[in-house]
Amino acid sequence: MAGRGARRRADVAGEVLVRRLYEQHGKSILAYAIRLTGDRSVAEDVVQETLIRAWRHGADTSGQSVGRAWLFTVVRDVVAERTRETGQVPADRAMDSMQVLQAMDSLSPERRAVLADVYIHGSSVGEAAEKLGIPPDTVKSRTYNALQSLRKLLGERERADGLVVHTP
Known part of the structure; x- marks a missing residue:
């Protein structure tokens, strides 16, 4: 009986961890x-698998910054595993992503940080402002200017390389 109670407490702790994450x-x-x-729908399955892995490895996700980085790594790994298993690679999306990441390298560190926080990490303008220690209006203007720069860079690369890069 004691083993069952300990297992239930561990399950509850795991559920609390997953909910918090x-x-x-x-x-x-x-x-x-x-x-x-x-x-x-595939992404939702990936998130579910990521959270299951977090539950199984709860001790590895105890710190907030470590937990976030670990979760993003697990998401990437789960997507890579699914891609290997199915043999399907969304090549056009992969190429677009690579082009965008390469173009982001040419942005100033300030603009790159804002784009990463808002678009990659999913932060709101307010969250990004707080995290980066800048006013929300600065986040908005840096985001706008960074996106304009990316569109210009990607357009130049598309013309030079004959690549088709989709920008909104």
Whole structure:
């Protein structure tokens, strides 16, 4: 009987961990999974698998910053595993992502940080402002200017390389 009670407490602690991680990081990891897969339903499955792995490895996710980084790594790994298993690679999305990441390298560190926080990590303008220690209007202007720069860079690369890069 004592073993059953300890197991139940561990299960409850695991459920609490998963709920806390989902509340803190669910939107971000779902957005990231959608970007990687291009399919919301597949991305939701990836998030579920990520949270199951977090439950199994609860001790590894005790710190907030470590937990977030670990979750993003797990999302990427789950997507890679699914891609290997199915043999389907969304090549156009992968190429677009690579082009965007390469173009982001040419942005100033300030603009790159804002884009990463808002678009990759899924932070709101207010959250990004607080995290980066800048006013919300600065987040908005840096985001706007960074996106304009990316569109210009990607357009130049598309013309130079003959690549088709989709920008909104």
